[in-house]
Amino acid sequence: MDEFEIIRRYFTPKEKSESVIVGVGDDGAVLRPDPGRDLITVIDSLVAGVHFPDKLYPEDVGYRAVAVNVSDIAAMGGRPRWMTLALTLDKNKRGWEEDFASGIAIAADTYGIDLVGGDLTHGSETVVSVQITGDVEPGLAITRNGANPGDAIYVSGTPGDASLGLSIIQSNPTLDDPLYTLIRRFTRPDARIELGQTIAPHASAAIDVSDGLFSDLEKMLTASGVSGRIELDDIHLSTELMNTLAEEDRLNFALGGGDDYELCFTSAQEEFFESGEIAGVRVTKIGQVGKGSGLSCAKGGDPFEYHDDGYRHFS
Amino acid sequence: MDEFEIIRRYFTPKEKSESVIVGVGDDGAVLRPDPGRDLITVIDSLVAGVHFPDKLYPEDVGYRAVAVNVSDIAAMGGRPRWMTLALTLDKNKRGWEEDFASGIAIAADTYGIDLVGGDLTHGSETVVSVQITGDVEPGLAITRNGANPGDAIYVSGTPGDASLGLSIIQSNPTLDDPLYTLIRRFTRPDARIELGQTIAPHASAAIDVSDGLFSDLEKMLTASGVSGRIELDDIHLSTELMNTLAEEDRLNFALGGGDDYELCFTSAQEEFFESGEIAGVRVTKIGQVGKGSGLSCAKGGDPFEYHDDGYRHFS
Numbered sequence: 001m002d003e004f005e006i007i008r009r010y011f012t013p014k015e016k017s018e019s020v021i022v023g024v025g026d027d028g029a030v031l032r033p034d035p036g037r038d039l040i041t042v043i044d045s046l047v048a049g050v051h052f053p054d055k056l057y058p059e060d061v062g063y064r065a066v067a068v069n070v071s072d073i074a075a076m077g078g079r080p081r082w083m084t085l086a087l088t089l090d091k092n093k094r095g096w097e098e099d100f101a102s103g104i105a106i107a108a109d110t111y112g113i114d115l116v117g118g119d120l121t122h123g124s125e126t127v128v129s130v131q132i133t134g135d136v137e138p139g140l141a142i143t144r145n146g147a148n149p150g151d152a153i154y155v156s157g158t159p160g161d162a163s164l165g166l167s168i169i170q171s172n173p174t175l176d177d178p179l180y181t182l183i184r185r186f187t188r189p190d191a192r193i194e195l196g197q198t199i200a201p202h203a204s205a206a207i208d209v210s211d212g213l214f215s216d217l218e219k220m221l222t223a224s225g226v227s228g229r230i231e232l233d234d235i236h237l238s239t240e241l242m243n244t245l246a247e248e249d250r251l252n253f254a255l256g257g258g259d260d261y262e263l264c265f266t267s268a269q270e271e272f273f274e275s276g277e278i279a280g281v282r283v284t285k286i287g288q289v290g291k292g293s294g295l296s297c298a299k300g301g302d303p304f305e306y307h308d309d310g311y312r313h314f315s
Numbered sequence: 316m317d318e319f320e321i322i323r324r325y326f327t328p329k330e331k332s333e334s335v336i337v338g339v340g341d342d343g344a345v346l347r348p349d350p351g352r353d354l355i356t357v358i359d360s361l362v363a364g365v366h367f368p369d370k371l372y373p374e375d376v377g378y379r380a381v382a383v384n385v386s387d388i389a390a391m392g393g394r395p396r397w398m399t400l401a402l403t404l405d406k407n408k409r410g411w412e413e414d415f416a417s418g419i420a421i422a423a424d425t426y427g428i429d430l431v432g433g434d435l436t437h438g439s440e441t442v443v444s445v446q447i448t449g450d451v452e453p454g455l456a457i458t459r460n461g462a463n464p465g466d467a468i469y470v471s472g473t474p475g476d477a478s479l480g481l482s483i484i485q486s487n488p489t490l491d492d493p494l495y496t497l498i499r500r501f502t503r504p505d506a507r508i509e510l511g512q513t514i515a516p517h518a519s520a521a522i523d524v525s526d527g528l529f530s531d532l533e534k535m536l537t538a539s540g541v542s543g544r545i546e547l548d549d550i551h552l553s554t555e556l557m558n559t560l561a562e563e564d565r566l567n568f569a570l571g572g573g574d575d576y577e578l579c580f581t582s583a584q585e586e587f588f589e590s591g592e593i594a595g596v597r598v599t600k601i602g603q604v605g606k607g608s609g610l611s612c613a614k615g616g617d618p619f620e621y622h623d624d625g626y627r628h629f630s
Contacts, residue, residue, distance in 0.1 A: 021353060022458055025538075027390040027523060028357035028449075030456045033348055038336060041431060042343035043399040043446060047438045075342040084358040086401065086444035116356060123362045125439050129401035131358060131446040134343075141345045143337055208342060223340070 010101035011085070011118050013108070019081065020114050029116035031082055037135040042072040048090065048126040053169060058096045060187035062103025065128040068210065070111045070191035071261040075208035076143070077200030078136040080193065083108060084117040086129040091122040100128075111193060140200045142265070147205040147224035151266040153287040154273060156192055158238035159213045160250070161185040163257025182240050189261040194279040199265060202272045206265035214255040214308040217264050218295045224266075230287030232299045232306075255297075256308055325416035326400065326433050328423070334396065335429050344431035346397055352450040357387040363405065363441040368484060373411045375502035377418025380443040383525065385426045385506035386576040390523035391458070392515030393451040395508065398423060399432040401444040406437040415443075426508060455515045457580070462520040462539035466581040468602040469588060471507055473553035474528045475565065476500040478572025497555050504576040509594040514580060517587045521580035529570040529623040532579050533610045539581075545602030547614045547621075570612075571623055 007024065016023045022030035033039065046065050048054050066083065073080045085104065089097060097120075108115055113132065165186035168179050177183065196206070207220040213235075221228045235254050245253065266289055267273060273283055297304045322339065331338045337345035348354065361380050363369050381398065388395045400419065404412060412435075423430050428447065480501035483494050492498065511521070522535040528550075536543045550569050560568065581604055582588060588598055612619045 021453075022456060026458050026460075027387040027521075028355045028393070030391070030451065031354040031356060032453070033354055035350060039346040039348055039354075039448075040343045041346060041397065041399055041448065043401050043432055043444075044434050045401040045403060045436045045444070047403055047436045050436065050438065072342040076337075076345070078343070082356065084356055084446055086358050086360040086446075088360060088362055088403075088442050117358055119359050119444070121360045121362045121365065121442075123365065123440055123442060127403050127436075127438060127442050129358075129360070129434070129444040131399055131401075133354075133356065133448065136345065138336075138347070141337060143341050145341075206342075 006097055007118055007120055010097055011115060013115050017114050020116055023114070023116050024118065029082070031116065034135060038138045038141065040073055040076050040078040040134040040136055040141065041131065042069050043129060043131040044069050044072065045127055045129040056187065058100040059103035061128060062100040063107045063188055065130045066104060066107035066111065067189045067191045068261060069130045069132045070193060071189065071208040071210070073132060073134040074192045074196035075206050075263055076136065076141045077196045078134040078141065079197065080111050080113050080132050080134040082116045082133045083113045084131045085115065086119045088121045088123040088127040090124065090126040093126065111191065142200055142203050142206040144205055144207050144220045144223040147220060147226050147266040147289050148268065149226055149289055149291045151204050151268050151289040152270050152285050153217065153228055153230060153266055153289060154283050154285055155209070155213060155235070155262055155264045156195055156281050156283050157260065157262040158236055158241065159209065159260055159262060160241050160253030160257045161238050162189060162259035164241055164244060164253050166259060179240060179244060186259055189259065191261055192263045192281060195263055195281045198279045202269045203265040203267045206263055209260045209262045209264055211258045212256045212308070213264060214295065214306065220264065221289070221295055222293065227290040227292040228287055228295045229290060230297055232297055232304060234284065234286045236282060236284045251306065255306060321412055322433055322435055325413055326430060328430050332429050335431055338429070338431050339433065344397070346431065349450060353453045353456065355388055355391050355393040355449040355451055355456065356446065357384050358444060358446040359384050359387065360442055360444040371502065373415035374418035376443060377415040378422045378503055380445045381419060381422035381426065382504045382506045383576060384445045384447045385508060386504065386523040388447060388449040389506050389508045389511035390521050390578055391451065391456045392511045392521070393449040393456065394512065395426050395428050395447050395449040397431045397448045398428045399446045400430065401434045403436045403438040403442040405439065405441040408441065426506065457515055457518050457521040459520055459522050459535045459538040462536060462541050462581040462604050463583065464541055464604055464606045466519050466583050466604040467585050467600050468532065468543055468545060468581055468604060469598050469600055470524070470528060470550070470577055470579045471510055471596045471598050472575065472577040473551055473556065474524065474575050474577060475556050475568030475572045476553050477504060477574035479556055479559060479568050481574060494555060494559060501574055504574065506576055507578045507596060510578055510596045513594045517584045518580040518582045521578055524575045524577045524579055526573045527571045527623070528579060529610065529621065535579065536604070536610055537608065542605045542607040543602055543610045544605060545610070545612055547612055547619060549599060549601045551597060551599045566621065570621060
């Protein structure tokens, strides 16, 4: 099968939205945006052996490649609409593309996105680059640089699960592993699209947690020119993570583990977040923004030294 | 230098257009489209050692990666506007990214595009994926499937030059090589943006010549459900190609050589193209569309058997 045939067979969606005037198969796609909305564009690559283990099911690779990009749109409060895909296939890995395409299609369906273009090349390793265009009401996009002293700091979900899931994958689990919930947090991350759109009018800054809670929050504070302090006891950990890890390891996963694709954000409107659940997702207040710079931690109210190693991909 | 620092230093444009509300450095870019226009989106990857020789100057790699994508927008009659870049850097090739970024910047400037997002990863080989979003008047995008029996077939420029240029590069030329014009046709292709926009109201179908004139024209005819016949004596060859190649080799480069990024298109409005030059570019009538299917060749009016091997990348 040549490139053209592979694209036609696996990557041509059966139906397309009304907004897609010309889809896959021409020099480019022609799209009709909704009038009066701004566009959001994101791009992210996953390299085999760096961003995911070589043994990961190709369907999971496809799903993840879409979800991590949708997550960037979510962190800006936008709605994902159209996707293009550049796939460099490991030339020794024949037969991989069918399951991969199925993961792409499942994720596209989950998030309501049209696959509108792609390029397939062969190389010495697999590299998946997904680009997504979304849209947002003008003025509503949440950036990283709007946090103000006095704002509360929030994070959604239960940090650390995905990186713990990844470490379980590497220990060769079976499919009926009781910790499959954690594994799925790595293989099928939930991009927080509805949460992002709901908080957009209320949040002062947001970022999605891809490299780890500590380092991503630190990036957002730096971009905003402010400092932050988080209370480690306030971070909500999952039962699965609590049951799997000894106390001293929990913080390393929760603060230093990447791949969660939860949203970390700041807001001055604490009453809006009081219920602890927004758009069906747990949202936890974990700290406060201050003047100056840097991110510090407390535990039970006392200063706590946490040394972030930065996120290292598993390899 | 970490990824963030590299992106900040080399890939953050100094100025951005008014249409770029949020540029490089956030979760995504926020863009303001012109009201009432459709979008065109394209993506294309270049793999080192497959789509360009490893020894190509990184600045040329950057320039080409942009130009080949702009060319797809040109083939649809559109205007390029915003670009995102996914760069997987060969981890053994330090210091490559600075000159590469300069090539990206030169091309962005040439074509009036904003670089609005990027992702930098490391892998075992260099893969450059560029995605460009452009726009076009609704209804004016030229597709591949509109050619009708009776239409004339046109091609711009002088086919074969770029692939001949590539073969010269592989023979280790010096910088003052008299055939540098041909080399530049490979390293710095001219995407035919102005030509594409000018022919859009007059052309019935168009494609850009990336894989070779014969095979790309054949694709367009197949998409349109028609046949075509070209007169090989009518293909205009460059003086440099004529002087470099023996007669029997010329056709192989002109018909089978890729990478020209000229436009091949069909039109029923022959009077519009009579002058032989549109938007400052030579446009030559080389054949006619017919009923049925398949692409055949004639030479001096007589049937001529040409066996297209399909484009093979140089490696």
